[in-house]
Amino acid sequence: MLLEKTKKILERIKKEDKDINSFIQINPNALKEAEEIERKIKAKKAGKLAGKIIAVKSNINVKGLLATCASNTLKNYKSAFDATVIKKIKQEDGLIIGMTNMDEFASGSSGETSAFGPTKNPASKELIPGGSSSGSAAATAAGFCDIALGSDTGGSIRNPASHCGVVGMKPSYGSVSRYGLIDLSMSLDQIGPFAKTVGDAELAFDIISGKDEYDATTFDLLQEKEEKKSFTIALSKDFEKLCPDKKIYDLIKKKTEELCKKKGWKLANVDLKHIDLAVSAYYPLCYVEFFSATRRFDGRKYGFKIEDACGPEVLRRILGGSEISKAEFKGTYYRKALKVKEIIKNEFKEAFKKVDAIISPTVPKLPHKIGSKISAEEMYSYDALTIPANLAEICAINIPAGKISNVPVGIQIMCEQFKEKKLFSIAKEIEKL
Amino acid sequence: MDFLWHKVSEKEKEEIKKQAKEIIDNFSKHIGKIELGESKVLRKDQTRKETKASSEKDFRNRFFDNAPNKEGDLIKAEKGHWK
Numbered sequence: 001m002l003l004e005k006t007k008k009i010l011e012r013i014k015k016e017d018k019d020i021n022s023f024i025q026i027n028p029n030a031l032k033e034a035e036e037i038e039r040k041i042k043a044k045k046a047g048k049l050a051g052k053i054i055a056v057k058s059n060i061n062v063k064g065l066l067a068t069c070a071s072n073t074l075k076n077y078k079s080a081f082d083a084t085v086i087k088k089i090k091q092e093d094g095l096i097i098g099m100t101n102m103d104e105f106a107s108g109s110s111g112e113t114s115a116f117g118p119t120k121n122p123a124s125k126e127l128i129p130g131g132s133s134s135g136s137a138a139a140t141a142a143g144f145c146d147i148a149l150g151s152d153t154g155g156s157i158r159n160p161a162s163h164c165g166v167v168g169m170k171p172s173y174g175s176v177s178r179y180g181l182i183d184l185s186m187s188l189d190q191i192g193p194f195a196k197t198v199g200d201a202e203l204a205f206d207i208i209s210g211k212d213e214y215d216a217t218t219f220d221l222l223q224e225k226e227e228k229k230s231f232t233i234a235l236s237k238d239f240e241k242l243c244p245d246k247k248i249y250d251l252i253k254k255k256t257e258e259l260c261k262k263k264g265w266k267l268a269n270v271d272l273k274h275i276d277l278a279v280s281a282y283y284p285l286c287y288v289e290f291f292s293a294t295r296r297f298d299g300r301k302y303g304f305k306i307e308d309a310c311g312p313e314v315l316r317r318i319l320g321g322s323e324i325s326k327a328e329f330k331g332t333y334y335r336k337a338l339k340v341k342e343i344i345k346n347e348f349k350e351a352f353k354k355v356d357a358i359i360s361p362t363v364p365k366l367p368h369k370i371g372s373k374i375s376a377e378e379m380y381s382y383d384a385l386t387i388p389a390n391l392a393e394i395c396a397i398n399i400p401a402g403k404i405s406n407v408p409v410g411i412q413i414m415c416e417q418f419k420e421k422k423l424f425s426i427a428k429e430i431e432k433l
Numbered sequence: 434m435d436f437l438w439h440k441v442s443e444k445e446k447e448e449i450k451k452q453a454k455e456i457i458d459n460f461s462k463h464i465g466k467i468e469l470g471e472s473k474v475l476r477k478d479q480t481r482k483e484t485k486a487s488s489e490k491d492f493r494n495r496f497f498d499n500a501p502n503k504e505g506d507l508i509k510a511e512k513g514h515w516k
Contacts, residue, residue: 063495064495076499077499078495078498078499079495080491080492080495080496080499081489081492104438108436110436112435112436112437112438113436113437113438114438115438117438118437118438213484277463277464277467279460280459280460280461280463280464281460281464283456283457283460284457284460284461284464287453287457299501300501300502300508300510300511301496301499301500301508301510302496302499302500302501303499303501304501310441311438311439311440311441312434312436312438312439312441312445312449313436315441315446315449316449316452316453316456317453319449319450319453319454320453320454320456320457323453323454323457324457331469332461333457333460333461335469336461336464336465336467336469337464339464339467339468339469339470340464340467343467370437371435371437372435373434373435374434374435374436375434376434376452376456377456377459379436
């Protein structure tokens with residue numbers, strides 16, 4: 001059965017992905033691996049992911065497959081090892097179908113900055129799919145896989161999940177190992193799943209999460225199934241202020257009110273006064289950590305020198321990061337940005353003493369047409385509602401909430417750090433609406 | 434600006450450098466009112482067990498396959514080549 005399913009999906013990708021451009025490489029051994037998994041299924045010795053077809057963002061190392069980061073810098077780079085998340089997926093017999101397109105080195109919110117060409121939104125092909133995990137979101141939406149892995153630094157899973165109309169989850173910082181992830185900003189990056197359903201996203205999260213001795217920031221999560229049946233949900237006016245498109249905010253507000261009414265849950269308001277500074281704090285942190293992370297791409301051991309091979313957005317971040325890392329700017333940019341991160345983290349901590357979850361739209365505006373001319377600030381504002389969760393290190397998920405002008409719009413649920421089970425529990429109730 | 438990938442010319446590199454500085458300066462203004470306190474690091478035991486180095490035979494081959502310059506058993510990394 002899995003072999004047949006894989007054959008069908010490979011045929012569909014061959015035929016339909018020319019138009020969407022969600023994959024950079026298809027696993028040449030996919031059919032052989034499907035056969036092996038099928039044998040295990042028949043012998044009743046297969047793992048929890050047996051039967052699931054999984055796509056992987058091109059900044060996660062899968063042994064023997066390309067880890068290009070959608071950049072010419074690493075266009076021929078074949079991974080020499082499996083990232084921890086991949087090891088875990090293979091142990092549970094998940095079938096890796098291929099490596100997905102993305103914004104170059106995860107530097108983008110639109111899916112346009114890939115050196116392999118932009119990914120198109122399966123819901124409306126002239127529009128951006130969001131980014132940076134553009135290919136993983138588009139492949140899930142197009143039905144080319146059951147689950148896809150992405151990475152989320154400021155919204156790179158939730159943003160494209162929202163634009164493409166699929167589920168996308170960012171785990172708490174420390175829930176999932178980053179070993180084998182080619183980093184954008186190591187203090188903020190997390191690997192997380194895309195899926196069509198909350199159930200599949202939870203299944204993938206359960207497998208990839210947990211302590212890893214190769215990533216000292218990880219913890220063992222002994223989370224029990226959420227027993228609580230009644231929750232207090234918050235809509236924050238501070239998030240509303242960051243959402244200029246009232247149609248989007250009203251849709252999410254209506255959905256949240258409907259949820260609380262149907263379930264008899266309490267609806268509250270929480271103050272998050274400093275989240276308007278999130279974008280301004282995030283980019284200095286991201287630029288400088290990215291600058292530091294890219295110093296290894298000097299064209300000596302592998303690949304090409306990044307400054308010679310990259311596109312404009314990656315270069316902007318490297319040059320900006322270089323400025324910030326100069327001693328005279330340390331206090332002006334970097335330490336202040338870290339301070340804002342700490343303030344926002346504390347505000348969320350306080351808020352979660354009063355409520356179980358905070359709900360907002362995932363993206364404050366509808367996606368633009370591919371190739372549109374917009375300013376860097378406009379581009380960066382796509383992540384205004386998702387960045388706070390990264391700075392606060394909490395978990396968050398996007399679920400499709402409906403459509404506006406025939407374009408998918410997502411609802412974002414945020415829960416306290418390491419309360420992923422509660423997050424999935426609430427998400428499942430929204431999914432049922 | 435559009436965000437589609439294209440090869441960057443030397444002239445454009447200069448423009449991008451200016452843009453990057455402007456963007457960062459603007460963000461810095463927004464967070465300028467934040468006052469800095471004492472910085473601190475809270476860390477409990479975060480050590481990892483030492484394990485043997487990877488003994489996978491094909492790791493070395495794969496690493497060599499990715500190297501742009503090699504000679505026999507060595508990866509050639511010329512001094513100053515990366516400048």
